[in-house]
Amino acid sequence: MARQPGVSAASGPAIVWYRRDLRVNDHAPLRAAAKAHGFVLPVFVLDDEGPGGWKAGAASQWWLHHSLERLAEGLRARGADLLLRRGPRASTILTLAREVDAAEVHTGIMPEPWEKADDAEVAAGLAAEGRRLVQHRTSLLHDPDAVRTQAGKPFTVFTPFARAFAKATHVPEPVLAPRRLKGAKLSTPDRLDAWRLLPAVPWDAAFSRRWEPGEAGAKRRAQAFMNDGLAGYATGRNDIPSDGSSSMSPHLHWGEISPVQLWHAVAQAPQPHGAGAEAYRRELVWREFTAHVLWHHPETPDAPLRAEFKKFERRHDPGQLRAWQKGKTGVPIVDAGMRQLWSIGWMHNRVRMITASFLVKHLLLPWEEGEAWFWDTLVDADLANNAVNWQWVAGCGADAAPFFRIFNPVLQGQKFDPEGTYVRHWVPELAKLESRYIHEPWSAPVKALEAAGVKLGETYPRPQVDLSEGRARALAALRAITRKAA
DNA sequence: TGAAATGTTGGGGCG
């Protein structure tokens, strides 16, 4: 067989460098590696330092542990062992390629800045030795740079992005998992347990009940959602107590299922054409949009995209921040959401917006503090989604909600959790309060509080801030920067 | 993927 230009005479296995794409189906790198050589070495590298300072939080680590276990099983069932290595990722991959004399390293394209940096370093390092890095789409529908504005610039507004995206791109078919792999044997694998990704104190019981990390769990949940949730998704996703969410976010983040698979699963669903299907695919495109924004603006996690917001007033109040984190703000829907997050590593999307708006606007605390907390506690913590959406709420990002769009947590609660079912579940000290007061216990008559066994300031906190005062303060802070800008 | 303030309209009570 004629040798391809640029391909060395290396005789080792093709390396499959796993990142946030922990699956065997619709995994182009695995497929390509298996096809070209039949002899593969799948590897996952854990970087202790926490790339870019964004070290995975405890909830993410919990998920990663289980997901890696499932991936290892999936690969073993096909004849290959997953190699675990720990260290700086680029140099670890380069060392490994030399160690096994691999001609090619196949991997997925990720939008995170450090992933891009690693790609460049690995590509250069491999090329210097006559090896090759081959990148594939694994975690997105398309490359983060698949579309540009007519002026050739990255999009900053979702709607035109979505329009261009729909017109310019065709979602590819998923690729099948290789049936049979020939795995490479190495004498020095890390043991997953030694990575200590699981909590030292077992706080994860509720996690285990709620989630099933891994490719099989992702598939099961996706099927359940397509059958039962998709048709009503357009409105159901906003209904807090019944939770019409797909709950795919952590599975998508870790790549246990691909957005391509979900895109096509919509077409196979019982109701593939209704408003629910439209709305769901739109959410998948939102995910593409956040990746697009992060790809082109790697500073997004740390700095407001709209420069005038650098001068925006931010209060510093560790006590209030702590109360927000722990769900003790005295505003029921906010507390319910924050406690749900702490308990199961996830929060309903509507409630994410409410809690985030409360932090950034009513409390006037920095959005970065909220971003950092979500990053630490969410099982679906995703740099692009987290950063772009926090900036969206804070009004300082690409296509951001105007800052003056301030959620009133009482009205939001009454609208999307009218009976207070969600609040009662997560804030049990209010469980017996009448529905008409459940979202604003501070304005309940003494009798109603007594009947419910609520003592404000004792069994449940008074609100940290008067809602209308908080709103006025936030708007004043906004005026201060818009005047300067004008 | 807001909320509150302000403006407009129209029905009905009432002198």
Place this chain on the structure above:
DNA sequence: ACGCCCCAACATTTC
């Protein structure tokens, strides 16, 4: 019958 006022309901504007 008429004008006036009130106010709910809805629309528009402003933050």
